[in-house]
Amino acid sequence: MPVLTRLFPSPIVMDIRAGALDDLAGVLADQRISDSGRLAVAVSRGYGAQLRERLAPALPAATWFEVGGGTLDEAVDLADRMKSGDFDAVVGIGGGKIIDCAKYSAARIGLPLVVVPTNLSHDGICSPVSNLDNDAGRGSYGVPAPVALFIDLDVIREAPLRFVRSGIGDALSNISAVADWELDHRVNGEKIDGLAAAMARQAGEAVLRHPGGCGDDGFLTVLSEGLVLTGIAMSIAGHTRPSSGACHEISHALDLLYPRRAAAHGEQVGLGAAFAMYLRGDHDGSRLIVEGLRRHGLPVVAEEIGFGDEEFVRAVAFAPETRPGRYTILEHLGLSTEGIAEAYAGYVAAAGRPV
Numbered sequence: 001m002p003v004l005t006r007l008f009p010s011p012i013v014m015d016i017r018a019g020a021l022d023d024l025a026g027v028l029a030d031q032r033i034s035d036s037g038r039l040a041v042a043v044s045r046g047y048g049a050q051l052r053e054r055l056a057p058a059l060p061a062a063t064w065f066e067v068g069g070g071t072l073d074e075a076v077d078l079a080d081r082m083k084s085g086d087f088d089a090v091v092g093i094g095g096g097k098i099i100d101c102a103k104y105s106a107a108r109i110g111l112p113l114v115v116v117p118t119n120l121s122h123d124g125i126c127s128p129v130s131n132l133d134n135d136a137g138r139g140s141y142g143v144p145a146p147v148a149l150f151i152d153l154d155v156i157r158e159a160p161l162r163f164v165r166s167g168i169g170d171a172l173s174n175i176s177a178v179a180d181w182e183l184d185h186r187v188n189g190e191k192i193d194g195l196a197a198a199m200a201r202q203a204g205e206a207v208l209r210h211p212g213g214c215g216d217d218g219f220l221t222v223l224s225e226g227l228v229l230t231g232i233a234m235s236i237a238g239h240t241r242p243s244s245g246a247c248h249e250i251s252h253a254l255d256l257l258y259p260r261r262a263a264a265h266g267e268q269v270g271l272g273a274a275f276a277m278y279l280r281g282d283h284d285g286s287r288l289i290v291e292g293l294r295r296h297g298l299p300v301v302a303e304e305i306g307f308g309d310e311e312f313v314r315a316v317a318f319a320p321e322t323r324p325g326r327y328t329i330l331e332h333l334g335l336s337t338e339g340i341a342e343a344y345a346g347y348v349a350a351a352g353r354p355v
Helices: 020-030 047-058 072-083 096-109 153-158 161-188 194-209 217-237 246-257 265-279 283-295 309-322 329-333 337-351
Strands: 013-017 039-044 063-067 089-094 113-117 129-134 137-142 148-152
Touching: 013 020, 013 217, 020 047, 020 113, 020 148, 039 047, 039 096, 047 063, 047 089, 063 072, 063 096, 072 096, 072 129, 089 096, 096 113, 096 129, 148 153, 153 217, 161 194, 161 217, 161 246, 161 265, 161 283, 161 329, 194 217, 194 283, 246 265, 246 309, 246 329, 265 283, 265 329, 265 337, 283 337, 309 329, 309 337
Parallel strands: 013 148, 039 063, 039 089, 089 113, 113 148
Antiparallel strands: 129 137
């Protein structure tokens, strides 16, 4: 009998609006995630502490755990500390490092995860991946997707604007990443999941074409939805191809080659996406991404994130080594350093250097 439908993990609760956190306890109880209110809540020592003061009265049975950063050792330690309690679920409140620690810890002790991001800097808020620093650098660990997600727009607006901008760059990079996935399918027969590709691409397109700005509820809602849908797309596909192609290879190369100078992840992948679109000959697509990045105040050339042209060209040449086995426009073209430099010069001429 043919399989006519399929099941894939996704949050049973997704609340994106101003004031969403005010209903956290009630919604968790109504959805049978935590009737008792016995929650293990992971928070940062900074802004998370302020949110603890706000939320603690509504969560009297919760136990709060401070987390210092996003390392594997800290995630393991957090899980060990949580083992001693009788909890219904883990709640991660904070930025990417705190959420990644909470993801890993919840998976390690077998509890469902509730995610409460305090910024929109990347697409990991709903992804089945936990990125943690370890002795070898940084590792990606598969984890279950969260069962509930609360994005309070009032909280998001309190974060520095650069975090929203970084999330925009990460969302827009989906457009290039999916194009790379489709290229791999055409050239090498790589299996492509149409639903995952559609969700990731449309998430990027929605952010690209929304007329609002970083302070608008409407735009922040679309950006939040786009980042969540990207995470679900990765869950459906079972890997990161819906959101990671040449754009992310270039960003990883910058991180590895210039670890103390790397810019925000979203800034790097946004620039990488615009350049990758140019490399594949889609100059109109590249122009649209450049315009979208410019409109929201993101960089579009390497100079704007502190790298010279030669440094950026070196990173692009090194980029394929960051993801062995992944096929993108970079591997497809196999450009020499001179070829990359020539292409980048053409891209810069089209995009325009900063005034």
